[in-house]
């Protein structure tokens with residue numbers, strides 16, 4: 001794994017991923033070999049960060065495709081899941097939110113980010129179900145999670161995927 005070393009008067013080593021590049025800040029006396037080992041030890045974390053910065057920088061063409069996909073998939077799937085679980089919402093909008101996969105307003109309007117289309121289908125289902133559960137519970141209380149669990153018994157797995165892939169939800 002390639003990286004740039006920035007030397008400074010400091011006592012600790014820090015790692016940063018910026019624009020697809022790994023930067024290691026290190027004290028003057030630390031050997032290159034030690035830094036290589038340090039980077040190697042954090043390979044998993046670095047890979048995750050690299051994937052994240054990649055996800056945040058889609059090309060205009062990719063964005064266009066994902067938005068189109070989202071508009072044809074998410075409203076239909078939401079309707080379907082709402083019907084199955086006896087939920088009623090007011091409206092649905094596809095947004096460009098970067099850090100929120102979905103949201104639910106007090107007026108029962110649902111919002112979903114087109115970026116969801118890059119997640120596995122079960123994860124998309126989980127986000128939809130999460131928002132459908134908010135129609136009844138506008139919080140993350142115990143009753144809220146019980147409701148989510150009733151609609152999707154294995155939701156913990158999908159949540160884990162989201163956490164690992166850059167977003168807590």
Ligand SMILES: [Zn+2]
Nearest residue numbers: 130134139140
């Ligand atoms: Zn929520």
